[in-house]
Amino acid sequence: MTEITKEIVAEHGLSEDEYQELLRVLGRVPNLTELGIFSVMWSEHCSYKSSKKWLKTLPTSAPWVICGPGENAGVIDIGDGQAAIFKMESHNHPSYIEPYQGAATGVGGIMRDVFTMGARPVANMNALRFGRPDHPKTRHLVSGVVAGISGYGNCMGVPTVGGETNFHSSYDGNILVNAMTVGIADTDKIFYSAAAGVGNPVVYVGSKTGRDGIHGATMASAEFDDDSEEKRPTVQVGDPFTEKLLLEACLELMATDAIVAIQDMGAAGLTSSSFEMADKGGVGIELNLDQVPMREEGMTPYEIMLSESQERMLMVLKPGREEEARRIFEKWELDFSVIGKVTDTGRMVLTMQGETVADLPVAPLADAAPEYDRPWVKTPIQAPIRGEDVAAPNDLGEALIKLMGSSEIASRKWIWEQYDHMVMGDTIQRPGGDAAVVRVHGTGKALAITTDCTPRYCFADPVTGGAQAVAEAWRNITATGALPLAITDCMNFGNPQRPEIMGQFVGCIEGMKNACLALDFPVISGNVSLYNETNGTGIHPTPAVGGVGILKDLAHMTTLAFKEDGDIVLLLGDLTGEMGQSLYLREIEGREEGAPPTVDLAKERKYGDYLRAMIEKGLVTAAHDISDGGLGVALAEMALAGNIGAELEIETDLPPHAALFAETQAAYVITAKPDDVEMLRGFALADDIPLHILGTIGHTDLKIGGWLTISLGRLRDVHAGWLPELMAGPGSEQE
């Protein structure tokens, strides 16, 4: 038997204090299998030990929330006896090491989280962050990650309907791959993970267990160094075909009432799933590892328990239902094996070849999981930068052209054309809009889905940046006419043991909390990814937000595209001219400085509620929120989407470049029929909401009186051209 030395403990990522705590809980020295189980259960990835204290402060309830954080995914009520079930999760570390498989298995994992709960996945989204465009690894990582997401999601037959992608040097050594899945279930057919019923069979279904992915969760809980690429063997390999079969088989079994509890085997595989099921149910579990379907011979208990082989599920069935369940899984040509039973001992007992190979107390191990109050320092606030503080460009039109072809704003079509975004036949708004809109199958209602975060704001001022991420998701949903309901989050940060990083985390959470409360937009699920650092340099703090809203009637939906000649263009909100952290400052002046734009949550709420009400009254023909690149970019995007120009006049006291390019929050560009403008203004006036007429849609130029005139053709060329040119660039790798 392997002796547990200090070195072995350290290799498992446990600190000396944590090991002492382990000895206390167990009352003896663990064997290697037990140490392995402890190490993953107490890893940052599984235990949230650095973040738990702060996550608890986020609002998680609302009358429409059926299940908040803590289960495989969050659940909200969308009316008519239906629920939307969704979550976003990171797969950052594996995707950097092996981009195709890392991203693919991230998508597979998040879909399992959703269908484990009884939902059919109906939409996938993603939030991707890559290093600077000219970094030698960027093209390889972009093409691998996109191909991985495409390969897995397309084969599953679940549409990938949108997302966001940023490029910045802070991600050169740590890309972020956050994948989100939204599913639909009946509210009376939702499945949870708490094991129950002493003597009930514990059943393993799906793929066989192999030696892949061992210690993936531990890898995801450490910084990268120069040898990180040697960790490739800890990245799992995905098989979307098997997952498609697993999805159909699980949903078929879920249509019966044979399941007591179900949990997918994600990070830390069999260990994590069996422990969580036993802990949530307050019971014990006995597993006979000889019964675990294995891909290869000679696997040790340690390897079986820590394998992260994909496409596997653990279930507790009602007694006597095994054969009925077995028939379904055999029809779908999947492994099905009764591997143990629920006990009343409160212990997890593992046997193999007649011997007890681990015997651990469940509740004490879960309860004793470390929780840290890590020291943190507040991020220093930067001074605001006003329009007057920034030199005017030589040519406003050329500045807009440059922004439209910049890495943050250029079209992502090269990416989303690789995703099947139409399968399932319910995609109403395809990628490229403010939010994707996916019809609830067989009904006239739909979900609006978006992912948002502006990391450069979070880096400059975490509180404002955290609030802005939530507010932008809320705005993007609102701009389609939908009512925002809830969010999931993916908290991507550097090393929490550094007080300034911990300060970013604490600040972002505070901002998110404020925005969630002000906008009635609770957090119902999420995931934390820390240690996104390489050799001591952390990423920009990136609290990615995935938002979901409900559009009760598709007849009341808007898109961002300009619609018809003669429609009137209006600005809803006031231009503030705050230039700090704007893309204009970064792309034109080469400065990443200043305070991000103010987020006024009261205005957000008021203006957004007004817009939604006007859309519902049928008074709005197009709507788009102002974000990256400001008003100028918003107008250009609307013109390109509709393939119609506009003739506009902007009356303002601000310098023109500040009016056009400051990234004013709580503001939208909307269009309306000329006859409806008075009505819109009447409602706005009654609520003291600023609404300014900018001009009229028509022709093939975007013309802003006295400031710029640009042909749509030229705008389209720069906007569409940037990403394909980058990916085809010299020295690009062939897939």
Place this chain on the structure above:
Amino acid sequence: MKAAVIVFPGSNCDRDLKVALAQSMGRDPDMVWHGDSQLPPTDLIAIPGGFSYGDYLRAGAMAANSPIMREVVKKAAAGTPVLAICNGFQVATETGMLPGALLRNAGQKFVCRDVNLLITSQNERFVGGFELGEVVRFPVAHHDGNYFADTDTLEELEAEGQVAFKYAGADGELTAEANPNGSLNNIAGIYNKAGNVLGLMPHPERLISEELGGTDGRRFFDHLVNSIV
């Protein structure tokens, strides 16, 4: 009218095809499992898109050898109309019901977008609802849609009016830019010699209402159902 949709493990456009057929037929088609060896009585057999058997070995290769496909090939030879979309087209070429093969896209990437298709033949049953030379819009979504056949086969397909659709520009021009996958002669869909089997890469079942962004697919199915009834 009765229709049967074949379902393989890994099919994922079976529901979409069912919805489109049901919309035009006014009743649901039968969904037939790959392991069955009998087809119910049917006036139309539809093979849907997806990744049958995970596209392992080669797209469509394993599905072509499933029990139900032996039956489909028999019925097709006896004249039952067969509509084979995307992965279904790949399966149909693997069984030999249709000539040629679908190779990896020339761009090496999966491609999902609307494409314009030129109607290049007069097959009353399948495209009688469109004019010869009309341009219609269906989406494509595939990784292996690059149609290939040897020169003799290509010449024969063209000469016999067996080319159903070609990728085209908005005005019907047959350009390389309009071709999403490198298919020879911009071929998007073909008939067998008898004209009762149509295989095509684009998905008419994805554009069957204004809400989804277009109705050319609806027109396709409405006509198909009418012509079979």
